[in-house]
Amino acid sequence: MKKSIxxxxxxxxxxxxxxxxxxxxINGQNGVSAATTxxxxxxxxxxGFMPSAHGxxxxxxxxxxxxxxxRALDTPVTIxxxxxxxxxxxxxxxxxxxxxxxxxxxxGGDVINHFISMRVEGVLFVDTPPSARSAEWQKRLRRHDxxxxxxxxxxxxxxxxxxxxxxxxxxxxxxHLLALGHEYFGLLGIDEKSPLGQPRVAGxxxxxxxxxxxxxxxxxxxxxxxxxxAGLRYGHELAERLxxxxxxxTALLAVNDEVAAGLMWGLQKAGHAVPRDFSIxxxxxxxxxxxxxxxxxxxxxxxxxxxAAAAEILFQLVERGPAARLPVVRIAPRIVLRESIGAxx
Amino acid sequence: MKKSIxxxxxxxxxxxxxxxxxxxxINGQNGVSAATTxxxxxxxxxxGFMPSAHGxxxxxxxxxxxxxxxRALDTPVTIxxxxxxxxxxxxxxxxxxxxxxxxxxxxGGDVINHFISMRVEGVLFVDTPPSARSAEWQKRLRRHDxxxxxxxxxxxxxxxxxxxxxxxxxxxxxxHLLALGHEYFGLLGIDEKSPLGQPRVAGxxxxxxxxxxxxxxxxxxxxxxxxxxAGLRYGHELAERLxxxxxxxTALLAVNDEVAAGLMWGLQKAGHAVPRDFSIxxxxxxxxxxxxxxxxxxxxxxxxxxxAAAAEILFQLVERGPAARLPVVRIAPRIVLRESIGAxx
DNA sequence: CTGAAAGCGCTTACAG
DNA sequence: CTGAAAGCGCTTACAG
Numbered sequence: 004m005k006k007s008i009x010x011x012x013x014x015x016x017x018x019x020x021x022x023x024x025x026x027x028x029i030n031g032q033n034g035v036s037a038a039t040t041x042x043x044x045x046x047x048x049x050x051g052f053m054p055s056a057h058g059x060x061x062x063x064x065x066x067x068x069x070x071x072x073x074r075a076l077d078t079p080v081t082i083x084x085x086x087x088x089x090x091x092x093x094x095x096x097x098x099x100x101x102x103x104x105x106x107x108x109x110x111g112g113d114v115i116n117h118f119i120s121m122r123v124e125g126v127l128f129v130d131t132p133p134s135a136r137s138a139e140w141q142k143r144l145r146r147h148d149x150x151x152x153x154x155x156x157x158x159x160x161x162x163x164x165x166x167x168x169x170x171x172x173x174x175x176x177x178x179h180l181l182a183l184g185h186e187y188f189g190l191l192g193i194d195e196k197s198p199l200g201q202p203r204v205a206g207x208x209x210x211x212x213x214x215x216x217x218x219x220x221x222x223x224x225x226x227x228x229x230x231x232x233a234g235l236r237y238g239h240e241l242a243e244r245l246x247x248x249x250x251x252x253t254a255l256l257a258v259n260d261e262v263a264a265g266l267m268w269g270l271q272k273a274g275h276a277v278p279r280d281f282s283i284x285x286x287x288x289x290x291x292x293x294x295x296x297x298x299x300x301x302x303x304x305x306x307x308x309x310x311a312a313a314a315e316i317l318f319q320l321v322e323r324g325p326a327a328r329l330p331v332v333r334i335a336p337r338i339v340l341r342e343s344i345g346a347x348x
Numbered sequence: 349m350k351k352s353i354x355x356x357x358x359x360x361x362x363x364x365x366x367x368x369x370x371x372x373x374i375n376g377q378n379g380v381s382a383a384t385t386x387x388x389x390x391x392x393x394x395x396g397f398m399p400s401a402h403g404x405x406x407x408x409x410x411x412x413x414x415x416x417x418x419r420a421l422d423t424p425v426t427i428x429x430x431x432x433x434x435x436x437x438x439x440x441x442x443x444x445x446x447x448x449x450x451x452x453x454x455x456g457g458d459v460i461n462h463f464i465s466m467r468v469e470g471v472l473f474v475d476t477p478p479s480a481r482s483a484e485w486q487k488r489l490r491r492h493d494x495x496x497x498x499x500x501x502x503x504x505x506x507x508x509x510x511x512x513x514x515x516x517x518x519x520x521x522x523x524h525l526l527a528l529g530h531e532y533f534g535l536l537g538i539d540e541k542s543p544l545g546q547p548r549v550a551g552x553x554x555x556x557x558x559x560x561x562x563x564x565x566x567x568x569x570x571x572x573x574x575x576x577x578a579g580l581r582y583g584h585e586l587a588e589r590l591x592x593x594x595x596x597x598t599a600l601l602a603v604n605d606e607v608a609a610g611l612m613w614g615l616q617k618a619g620h621a622v623p624r625d626f627s628i629x630x631x632x633x634x635x636x637x638x639x640x641x642x643x644x645x646x647x648x649x650x651x652x653x654x655x656a657a658a659a660e661i662l663f664q665l666v667e668r669g670p671a672a673r674l675p676v677v678r679i680a681p682r683i684v685l686r687e688s689i690g691a692x693x
Numbered sequence: 694c695t696g697a698a699a700g701c702g703c704t705t706a707c708a709g
Numbered sequence: 710c711t712g713a714a715a716g717c718g719c720t721t722a723c724a725g
Contacts, residue, residue, distance in 0.1 A: 357719090
């Protein structure tokens with residue numbers, strides 16, 4: 004009675020089969036009897052045996068591995084992306100290999116080395132900023148005929164990428180507040196010079212212009228240097244600055260839900276009511292946003308849709324070859340309406 | 349002029365060396381001239397070549413891979429653990445392979461299959477609850493002589509594990525508040541029947557008893573059914589219940605920082621001041637805790653210390669063989685003092 | 694210090 | 710439906 008089995012050869016010997024039949028049974032190829040297949044399956048189960056991915060990748064040349072490259076795990080939205088990517092990649096029969104690039108900055112660029120040495124069939128870059136380093140990474144991947152797709156790259160990418168359409172989202176939000184009767188908008192903590200802030204301000208401008216308003220007279224952008232990431236405390240300070248303004252906006256669009264919450268508490272502490280005196284919109288649909296009183300209106304990233312689109316691009320590239328060029332996809336975020344907005348007084 | 353190189357054999361041919369010299373140069377073995385080593389290194393750099401992990405794992409029998417198994421990515425503390433584990437494992441020359449078990453519940457248990465097929469040299473379980481499934485996983489690993497260590501298992505584990513000493517943490521907190529003069533304690537949202545709540549309540553009891561008090565008369569545990577995870581809103585509701593109590597505790601110990609923050613806002617809304625009327629302690633040292641006004645006292649998980657201890661256990665097991673049994677390590681959390689506590693009125 | 698053989702655990706392509 | 714050869718890309722152990 005054997006106690007453990009570590010190769011298809013041992014399994015074959017144990018079952019009195021040839022190693023080739025065992026291999027075929029494991030891979031579900033035809034040309035092997037149903038009885039043999041079942042016998043092999045049962046023995047694998049019994050011994051907890053799994054064929055070596057190394058032997059397999061060496062001979063078969065399909066490793067089934069997909070490299071997934073994150074910048075850092077700093078936001079809840081990024082975390083959600085991981086979970087979805089893991090699910091999508093596994094469901095398609097591949098295995099994800101996760102790497103964090105930020106940690107690697109200090110340790111030399113072995114993220115890509117690892118992917119190459121593992122002979123991944125494709126790489127998904129998530130939230131990665133443009134840099135000399137990442138440009139070089141991509142050149143190396145191309146050399147090895149490994150295709151790459153981009154899930155929300157922080158810079159411009161010519162193809163094989165999925166973006167969240169922040170411009171459309173903010174235009175939507177602005178239209179919504181215009182329809183409620185708001186005339187003067189406050190943007191809070193949205194840095195127009197940052198790659199993520201620029202399209203958001205553009206969306207506000209576009210909606211105002213489309214409604215026949217002059218953007219220069221319809222909104223004020225409040226921002227000042229603060230510790231990153233922008234949080235509750237920064238929102239709290241913004242409330243003070245806002246109240247000190249000679250002309251106060253009635254519709255407030257915050258950079259994220261935490262700033263929106265801090266802003267709301269600051270305003271409430273000063274005796275103002277939301278949405279009676281101010282309408283507030285957050286961004287990110289972070290758990291916090293539904294826990295405040297009143298619950299915050301916000302913008303949802305549609306992570307599942309974005310992740311699915313990016314994964315689909317990668318699968319296409321893996322299956323059609325690394326030379327393929329797929330158009331950039333833009334996903335529209337979804338506005339989440341809750342209790343923090345109303346008509347201005 | 350070759351444009352790409354995919355194996356040590358190609359590299360050797362290109363450099364006019366034997367494949368064996370190339371292999372030795374790559375692995376930094378002695379018995380190869382410095383000039384040859386440098387030549388090989390330069391060519392690898394030039395062609396972006398990395399030896400196949402599959403060929404390597406097959407012949408060398410050391411794959412350098414470590415499986416890291418998480419339950420889910422639901423809390424910031426878990427996320428922090430990932431980052432530390434990645435860093436520690438890489439620094440020791442291994443490569444982490446991350447898997448999320450919760451997603452896999454639905455898809456069949458191929459987490460362990462993946463680890464086994466990748467011939468990992470060890471597995472680190474993080475935050476994993478005891479279950480029939482995980483017991484079976486461990487049996488399978490043992491069969492393959494793959495050692496496993498546990499970073500904060502949610503159930504009892506006889507060895508090779510690191511725990512956060514929640515009992516010590518709560519005893520510390522309680523002693524601190526006793527010293528300030530508090531006589532009556534409120535526990536908020538800490539479920540004494542849960543594996544994480546039980547040791548926390550035990551710590552409070554222990555500190556009270558040690559101070560010569562009767563725990564039965566010194567604290568009240570407020571908890572009621574609520575949507576998980578416990579957050580701001582739940583804390584907000586707890587504030588109301590607390591204020592309705594015939595005898596109000598002055599020292600409040602919340603299950604986590606979000607509940608503590610919600611509690612604080614609820615009390616402030618009702619016209620009470622913190623810490624003048626109530627002293628509040630959170631738990632987790634979540635970013636939120638330093639962003640509230642006043643900033644929350646809390647308990648830090650010492651993630652770095654816990655992760656390092658668990659990684660060290662795993663490295664020992666990998667190097668000393670899977671039969672080794674290392675004692676369970678308990679790490680004491682650190683109390684973070686900020687502005688939310690004071691002497692009772 | 695360098696070369697040539699053997700073999701890790703698989704799959705592919707061919708033969709029966 | 711099953712068997713035996715060859716070879717994927719490496720490293721180990723041996724020979725010089």
